[in-house]
Amino acid sequence: MNKKIFLLVIILSAFCADFAFSQEKVLPGAVLEPYFWLKSKNTGENYYWESLIENNEAKITAQKQSGAAFNFNPSIVFDTTQDSLIVPLGVSSKRRQTLFMVYKVKDSLKEQFLWTINDPKKIISAATNKRLVDLKKYSYQSYQEKIKPHKANIHFFQQNITDSVAKLSSLTIGQKSKMEKLPPEEFKGNISEILVYNRVLSGQETQRAASYLAIKYGISLSQFDNKNYVNSKGETIWDVEKHKDFTSSITAVGRDDASGLLQVKSNNMIEEGLLTMELKSKTNKIPNNYFAFWSDNGKNLLVKKQEQGEPVGVSREWQLDFENPTDLSLDWTFNPSFVKGTLPKDTYYWLLVDYSGKGTYDENDSEYIRLGSTSAKEKLVLKDFDWNKHKTGTAKFTIKVAPQMFSRVWITEAVCGVAGSGELNYTIEGGEAPFTVTVKKEGSEAVVKQWNQAAKSQSGVQLSSGTYDYIVKDKKGNMYSETVFVADKEGTFPNLKSDYLLTDGNALLLDAGKDLPAGNYQYEWFYEGNFIDDNSKILIDQPGDYELRLINDQECKTSKKIAVSTDGKEVTDSNILILYPNPTPDGKFAIAMQFPKKTNASISIYSPTGSLIQEKQYSQIETYLHEDAIKGSAGMYLVKVSSDSGTKTFKVIVK
Numbered sequence: 001m002n003k004k005i006f007l008l009v010i011i012l013s014a015f016c017a018d019f020a021f022s023q024e025k026v027l028p029g030a031v032l033e034p035y036f037w038l039k040s041k042n043t044g045e046n047y048y049w050e051s052l053i054e055n056n057e058a059k060i061t062a063q064k065q066s067g068a069a070f071n072f073n074p075s076i077v078f079d080t081t082q083d084s085l086i087v088p089l090g091v092s093s094k095r096r097q098t099l100f101m102v103y104k105v106k107d108s109l110k111e112q113f114l115w116t117i118n119d120p121k122k123i124i125s126a127a128t129n130k131r132l133v134d135l136k137k138y139s140y141q142s143y144q145e146k147i148k149p150h151k152a153n154i155h156f157f158q159q160n161i162t163d164s165v166a167k168l169s170s171l172t173i174g175q176k177s178k179m180e181k182l183p184p185e186e187f188k189g190n191i192s193e194i195l196v197y198n199r200v201l202s203g204q205e206t207q208r209a210a211s212y213l214a215i216k217y218g219i220s221l222s223q224f225d226n227k228n229y230v231n232s233k234g235e236t237i238w239d240v241e242k243h244k245d246f247t248s249s250i251t252a253v254g255r256d257d258a259s260g261l262l263q264v265k266s267n268n269m270i271e272e273g274l275l276t277m278e279l280k281s282k283t284n285k286i287p288n289n290y291f292a293f294w295s296d297n298g299k300n301l302l303v304k305k306q307e308q309g310e311p312v313g314v315s316r317e318w319q320l321d322f323e324n325p326t327d328l329s330l331d332w333t334f335n336p337s338f339v340k341g342t343l344p345k346d347t348y349y350w351l352l353v354d355y356s357g358k359g360t361y362d363e364n365d366s367e368y369i370r371l372g373s374t375s376a377k378e379k380l381v382l383k384d385f386d387w388n389k390h391k392t393g394t395a396k397f398t399i400k401v402a403p404q405m406f407s408r409v410w411i412t413e414a415v416c417g418v419a420g421s422g423e424l425n426y427t428i429e430g431g432e433a434p435f436t437v438t439v440k441k442e443g444s445e446a447v448v449k450q451w452n453q454a455a456k457s458q459s460g461v462q463l464s465s466g467t468y469d470y471i472v473k474d475k476k477g478n479m480y481s482e483t484v485f486v487a488d489k490e491g492t493f494p495n496l497k498s499d500y501l502l503t504d505g506n507a508l509l510l511d512a513g514k515d516l517p518a519g520n521y522q523y524e525w526f527y528e529g530n531f532i533d534d535n536s537k538i539l540i541d542q543p544g545d546y547e548l549r550l551i552n553d554q555e556c557k558t559s560k561k562i563a564v565s566t567d568g569k570e571v572t573d574s575n576i577l578i579l580y581p582n583p584t585p586d587g588k589f590a591i592a593m594q595f596p597k598k599t600n601a602s603i604s605i606y607s608p609t610g611s612l613i614q615e616k617q618y619s620q621i622e623t624y625l626h627e628d629a630i631k632g633s634a635g636m637y638l639v640k641v642s643s644d645s646g647t648k649t650f651k652v653i654v655k
Contacts, residue, residue, distance in 0.1 A: 026260035028100075028195055029208025030232035035097075036087050036196035042067055042074035049076060070104060070152070070192045071218035071272075072265045078174055080186040085173035087196060089117070093166040095124075097159055098197040100209060101173075102217050104152040104269065105129055105189040112187045114155055116177050119167045123177050127157055128184045135180070151189075152269035154213050154221075160200045171196065192217060204234050211237075212259045215291070218269045220250040231289050232258035238293045238321070246319040248298030253279040253330075254291030262286070274338045275318070280384070282327040292322040292330065302592065303341035303401050304580045305529030307545070308484060309409035309426075311350070311402035312581075314339065315528070315544070317359065323393045324386075332382040334399070336372070341580070342590050342627060343374040343401055350400040350429075351382070357394035363408065363457075365390065368429045374401060405431030405478040409470060412460075416488040416556035420462035424470065424484065427457040431474035442467040442483055443634075443655065465557040485549060491556030492516060494548055500540070502566040507541040510562075512548050522551040530582040531653055540564055542578065575648070577641055583653035587630040591641060591650075598622045599644040605630055606638040613637075630654050 027033065037052040047067025066077040078085075089097065095117075105112055108129065116126040126133045133140045173194070174187035193216075195209060203226065211229045214221050221227050227247065229238035237254075240247055249268040255261060264286065267276040279292060299315035306313050322330060336349060349371040356365040367389075371380040387395050407428045414422030428435060433454040439461070440447055448468065449461065465488045471481045494512040502508055512523055513536035525533040526547040532538070540546065546562040576594040591603065598620040605613045605628070613632065618624065630637050632654065639650045 026258065028212045028259055029205070029210075029230075030258040031197075031201065031205045031209045033197075034195050035198040036194065038085075039193040040065075040067060040070075040074040040076045040191070047074055047076055068190055070102075070190055071216070071267065071269060072263075073192060073216060075104070075190040075192040078187060078189065078191045080174050080176070080188070084175055085194075087171040087173070089169045089171055089198070091166055091168045093163045095159055095161045095163070095169065096199050097157070097171075098195075098199065098201045098206070099155070099157045099171075100193075100195040100213060101155040102153075102192040102194075102213055102219070103129075103155060103187075103189055104192075105187070106151075107188070108151045111184040112189075113174060113176055113182075113184050114187060115174070116172050117169055118172060118177070118179070119169050122179055123182075124169065125159070126177075126182070126184075127155065129153070129155075132157065133182075150270055152217070152219055152272075154210060154217070154219050156206070156210065158200050158206075204230070208232060208234060212256070212261055214250070215252045215254065215266075216261060216263050218251050218266050218272075220248070220268065220270070220295075229291075229293070231291075232256050233289070235289075237289075237291050243295060243319060245297050246295045246317075248296050250293065250295040251275075251277075252291050252293045253277060255286045255288055257288045271338060273335050275335075276333040278331040278333075280329050280331060282329075285326070286328065287326070290328070292320070294318055294320040294322075301339050301399075302578075302580075303339060303343060307529055309411070309482065310352075311400045311406050312344075313352070313398055313400035317396060317398045319357070319359075320387055320395045320397065321393060322387045322395070324388055329384045330387060332385055334371075334380040336374070336380060337377070339399070340592075340625070342588070344403075345375075347374045347401050347403050348372065349374060349380055350402055351380075351397055352400050353387070353395055353397045355388075355390040355392065355395050357392050357396055359396045361396075363410070363427055368400070368408075370404070370430065402429070403478065403480060405429065405472070405474055406480045407470070407472050407482060409482055409484050411484060411486050413487050413489045414463070414465040416465065416490050416554065419464050422463045422465055422486040422488075423459070424461040424463055424468075424486070425457075425459040426461075426470070426472075428472055428474075429456075431472070431478055432476055434475055436473045438471040438473075439463065440469045440471070442469050485559065486557075487549070487559040488556045491554070491558040492519075492521070492550055492552040493558050494550060494560055496548065496560060496562060498560075498562060500562065500564045502541070502543060502564060504567070504569045507539050508564070509537060509539055511537045512550065512560075513537070519553045521553075524549040530580055532579075532582060533651060542576070575643065575645055577648050579639065579650045579652065582650070583655050584630070585655045587632070587654050589628060589630070589639070589652060591626045591628075591639070593621070593626060593641065594623045595621070595643060595645065601641065601643040603628065604640045604642070606640065607632065608635045608637065610638075 039050055041048055041050040047065045068075050111128045111130045114127045117124045123135050131140045131142045176186040207226055207230050210221055227240045228236050231237050249270050251266050251268040253263050253266050265278040296316055296318045301314045301316050303312050351369040354361045354366045372378055407426050409426045412423035434452050436452050438450045463486050465486045467485050470484050473479045495515040500508055523534055523536050525538050528544050543564050543566040548560045550558050578592040601618045603626055604615045607613055634654050637652045639652050641648050
């Protein structure tokens with residue numbers, strides 16, 4: 001098959017254009033002046049290359065190309081068996097270039113060529129989707145770990161090198177060189193936009209051009225030292241310091257005329273199709289330099305218990321910066337197929353929004369909005385939703401899973417030894433009045449309190465410290481139950497910090513009994529709302545929210561919340577095993593398993609007396625979700641996971 005060679009001969013002196021005239025041009029980030037600027041365009045189903053630099057020497061094929069959508073923008077499917085793209089860089093002893101390339105590879109695990117810089121006889125340097133290579137010194141530099149797995153990226157490269165002799169050099173996109181046998185493969189994927197400057201851009205110029213590309217293509221600026229987003233004027237429009245803990249999957253919609261940017265619909269390419277927002281105007285007038293941004297905390301989408309008093313949900317939380325000074329609104333679309341875990345029957349997805357933007361989800365500042373059924377496959381949609389109800393310009397939100405009626409509960413701590421000094425407060429979501437509310441001691445049929453009410457909320461139900469089952473039943477018989485813990489304000493507290501860091505993928509040993517006064521203590525460890533152990537010591541290998549409940553000789557019950565984070569580094573020989581829910585109300589549970597390599601594994605369930613109840617064998621698994629059920633009476637069971645690299649035992653409580 002004949003290859004189509006697009007040879008671009010661009011005179012270097014063309015850069016010396018009139019400054020006033022250049023200011024009128026539409027340029028990425030208003031940065032003067034690209035030596036080469038190529039992007040994809042489409043007319044219906046037909047895709048073409050478009051050169052944005054007016055130069056008669058530049059020759060771009062007008063032939064139709066294969067194409068696809070890249071964050072709602074056209075993108076060329078670059079086929080190296082047919083296509084070749086060569087950019088002459090001229091004859092000079094000085095090599096000064098800045099290059100941006102927006103691409104998406106089909107397989108992010110394979111190393112593929114993005115470009116090579118060549119002189120007539122050999123390759124000088126090369127870039128792949130994983131590293132930069134200097135073939136004169138035979139050295140390489142890997143990219144940051146966190147951008148390696150991503151299929152879509154903004155590739156950025158700068159060089160400022162002076163050779164002893166002036167040589168002709170050129171830039172070749174995507175192809176595997178025939179001059180030298182190098183291990184990476186030819187590029188396979190999409191290319192949307194390429195920017196080449198015949199100079200080294202300043203830091204602000206780099207940030208302006210990168211921000212334009214990031215907003216347009218839904219790619220976070222994770223590979224840049226300065227992660228702030230700026231407009232074409234250099235003004236900061238998204239500040240990383242104001243979004244601590246929300247620096248993952250940064251995405252935006254907005255308009256910047258100097259950059260030729262009008263991105264009204266966007267999603268992030270890290271998880272393409274997960275969450276999409278569309279900016280709308282009733283008058284079709286989106287102001288110039290208007291932007292709305294959203295980002296998340298980078299946590300997982302596994303449905304499980306997160307905190308006391310709230311229904312199950314995901315750990316992922318989003319922050320949205322949106323002001324609607326005129327007639328602007330946002331349509332929100334969420335794809336539930338990304339959500340993982342076992343979802344209870346007859347439940348719905350609920351959106352929990354904190355309009356204050358603080359993330360406390362206080363009942364006065366937050367709202368639950370019921371979405372679609374968890375049994376359906378359709379996307380969840382909110383049209384023209386008012387995200388700025390409290391006029392703060394920012395909101396936080398997360399996804400919960402609950403039945404059509406449930407209750408939010410928050411606790412006022414008790415005074416040790418004083419009966420009824422604690423308080424249970426709640427708000428009922430959904431359902432139809434009148435409601436019957438029942439409070440029982442956990443695991444007992446003995447009713448502590450029961451009453452009827454028409455109101456959706458109540459504060460100050462007096463309780464002593466302890467663990468209770470709180471049950472709500474509405475007029476139609478819908479029922480919701482929640483287990484809540486009322487702690488004492490005073491008592492014995494462990495000598496543990498509130499925050500810990502997992503480093504280099506290593507586990508952390510916490511000893512709650514260390515340095516406690518002499519006495520007998522009871523320990524209960526919880527991970528994100530689920531019971532995990534009753535020993536004083538616990539080995540932690542997962543980041544998240546932990547809680548230790550401690551009971552001393554005087555029956556004072558205290559609670560210590562512990563947040564465990566990670567530095568993001570991993571040990572290659574570590575296993576990740578998560579069991580949930582625990583306790584389990586009906587015996588059903590799941591184990592999320594991730595091993596560093598394929599392994600044989602077995603899952604065994606033992607009764608309280610130690611006899612084997614059931615066992616399941618797996619052959620050569622790497623990542624797997626095991627779902628099972630303990631068929632037996634209430635009590636504590638042992639679930640043991642054995643693999644080629646070790647054994648881990650969980651204590652599971654069946655209510």
